[in-house]
Amino acid sequence: xxxxxxxxxxxxxxxxxxxxxxFAAQAGxxxxxxxxxxxxxxxxxxxxxxxxxxxxxxxxxxxxxxxQVACKQLSALHTHTLPAKVKQNHLQPETAGNGNDYxxxxxxxxxxxxxxxxxxxxxxxxxxxxVGVAAYGDGGILGPNEYSLQINTQFTxxxxxxxxxxxxxxxxxxxxxxxxxxxxxxxxxxxxxxxGYGGTSCPSGFGSDGSGDCYRNSSYVSAPDVPATQxxxxxxxxxxxSGGNDTVxxxxxxxxxxxxxKDSVLKIATVWKQSEFNVVGNAGGSEAQFNSGSSITxxxxxxxxxxxxxSCIANDGSTGESNNLNLGSCSAVGGSSPYIQFTESN
Numbered sequence: 559x560x561x562x563x564x565x566x567x568x569x570x571x572x573x574x575x576x577x578x579x580x581f582a583a584q585a586g587x588x589x590x591x592x593x594x595x596x597x598x599x600x601x602x603x604x605x606x607x608x609x610x611x612x613x614x615x616x617x618x619x620x621x622x623x624x625x626q627v628a629c630k631q632l633s634a635l636h637t638h639t640l641p642a643k644v645k646q647n648h649l650q651p652e653t654a655g656n657g658n659d660y661x662x663x664x665x666x667x668x669x670x671x672x673x674x675x676x677x678x679x680x681x682x683x684x685x686x687x688x689v690g691v692a693a694y695g696d697g698g699i700l701g702p703n704e705y706s707l708q709i710n711t712q713f714t715x716x717x718x719x720x721x722x723x724x725x726x727x728x729x730x731x732x733x734x735x736x737x738x739x740x741x742x743x744x745x746x747x748x749x750x751x752x753x754g755y756g757g758t759s760c761p762s763g764f765g766s767d768g769s770g771d772c773y774r775n776s777s778y779v780s781a782p783d784v785p786a787t788q789x790x791x792x793x794x795x796x797x798x799x800s801g802g803n804d805t806v807x808x809x810x811x812x813x814x815x816x817x818x819x820k821d822s823v824l825k826i827a828t829v830w831k832q833s834e835f836n837v838v839g840n841a842g843g844s845e846a847q848f849n850s851g852s853s854i855t856x857x858x859x860x861x862x863x864x865x866x867x868x869s870c871i872a873n874d875g876s877t878g879e880s881n882n883l884n885l886g887s888c889s890a891v892g893g894s895s896p897y898i899q900f901t902e903s904n
Contacts, residue, residue, distance in 0.1 A: 596620070601809045605674060605795045612803050612818045614779040619812035629817065630739070632747060632775035638699060638738060638841040639773055640706065640731055640749055641878040642713055654836055654902050655845070655880025656691075660888045661712070661834045662898045663869040664862040671827065672797045672861035673709050673732075675835030677789045678899070679855040686786035687847045694843025694878060699737050703785050705837050705846040707734040707808075709796040710876045713753050715829035721761065725754040728824040729876060732796035732806040735840055736783040746808045746815050747778035748796075750823050776806075776819035784810050786846070789837060789854065798827035832871065833858055836902075838879035846881040853903035854883060859895055867892030870900070 589597070600619050607622050609615045615624040643657035664670050688704030690696030698704070713729035720726035729751040738745040752764065752772040760772035767773060784792060788810075795807040798821055805818040821827050835858045839845045848854075860868055870888035883902035890898045 597812055600812075601793055601814070604809060604814045605793060605807050609805060609816050609818065612820075614777065615816045616779070617814040617816075624816065627779065629777035630745075630780060632739065632745070632778055638735075639767060640708065640733060640735075640841050641694065641767065641843055642729060642751065642753060642771070642876055643878050653880060654883050654885050655838045655875065656843070656878055657875050658873055658880075658885070659834055659836055659875025659877075660856075660858075660885065660898060660900050661832045661871045661874045661876075662858045662860045662890075663832045663871045664860060665864060665866040665868060668862040668864050669827070670830040670833055670860050670862045671799065672795065673833040673835065674793065674795045674859040675707065675709055676793045676857050676859075677837075677854055678857050679853070679901075680790040681853045682851040683787050683789065683848055683854070685849045688840050688844050689847050691839070691843050691845050691880070697842025698844025698879070699735070699840040699842070700844060703783070704737065704840040704844070705786055705881075706736075706840045706879060707792065707794045707837055708732065708835065708877055708879070709794055710834040711826055711830050712832040712874075713751070713876045715831070717825040717829055719824045720752060720755065723752075723755050725756070727753045728826060728829065729753050730798075730804070730824055730826045731877070732794060734781065734792070734794055734808045738841070739778070740780075742783050744781045744783050745778040746781050746806055746817055748776035748804060748806055748817075748819050750774050750776070752824075774823070776823075777817055779815045779817040781808055781815045782810055782813075786837070786848070794835065796833075798830055800825070800827035832874065833860055834875045834877060836875070836877075836881065838877060838881050841879070843878040843880075845879070848882060848904060850904055852883065853901060855899060855901045857897050857899045859897035862896075865892050865894060865896065868896050868898055870898045
């Protein structure tokens with residue numbers, strides 16, 4: 559109730575002293591400190607509002623109502639994948655990604671139903687470049703401002719989606735990826751994996767990565783191609799509902815974008831225990847290289863039906879993508895919105 563009151567008060571104040579609501583969603587708009595604070599509160603609130611149905615949606619500040627937009631399709635054999643970590647030693651031990659990352663672990667037997675990833679503080683970031691990594695064949699979407707935001711589940715659990723294949727586990731990624739389909743536009747979507755499914759024959763709708771793993775993509779919603787210098791304005795959320803829909807929500811500035819798919823694809827809601835979130839390379843095991851002097855604070859908030867603090871688990875990330883930032887220490891906080899938080903810098 560307090561946050562709703564705060565949002566209403568701020569939104570009213572901004573409307574009175576800053577810019578008319580009709581112009582609030584214009585790309586690249588310049589707003590004052592009060593206006594930006596109001597948008598921060600709105601971004602926190604809009605990710606708490608469920609979309610009215612399955613599909614793709616968009617919401618524009620100051621409205622908390624979702625408007626349906628067209629979903630777009632990614633082929634199961636789309637050339638860009640966001641692979642799991644591999645064992646290798648090309649990275650310095652401190653740099654984040656390819657397994658060397660902090661993850662949020664839910665306490666006890668609790669299952670995660672929602673994860674929100676954000677960057678409470680970003681300083682010194684003036685440039686970012688996506689570069690290839692030899693262990694992954696120098697693949698990915700490379701060049702200036704090529705990065706991805708990912709929320710990743712653990713890949714150590716199995717469900718009936720594995721169809722009884724021995725050694726098969728499920729892995730699900732909520733993704734924001736610039737230039738993933740079209741240059742100048744980003745895609746927000748789920749990528750689903752059956753790790754260790756075996757052979758080259760995958761279930762219907764899945765493609766093979768040629769190494770015994772199977773993958774497919776959800777529909778996607780188009781979002782702006784945001785420069786890495788604006789990470790502080792971005793937020794990514796993933797939710798999973800057993801027997802229902804799994805939803806990815808991305809917010810940037812004054813607009814939010816959402817896409818959902820059936821949880822029955824992997825049934826991840828029945829096993830989701832850990833969440834990784836970070837800014838890393840854009841597909842193909844690539845690395846996001848930030849300029850020297852960059853410092854990014856990463857927050858991973860989890861909903862799992864308890865106010866008990868989660869655990870910070872080190873060296874347990876699942877994505878193969880990485881960045882060139884060194885991990886600092888991690889802290890865990892309980893309460894009504896439990897989270898872990900850490901800083902990475904170079």
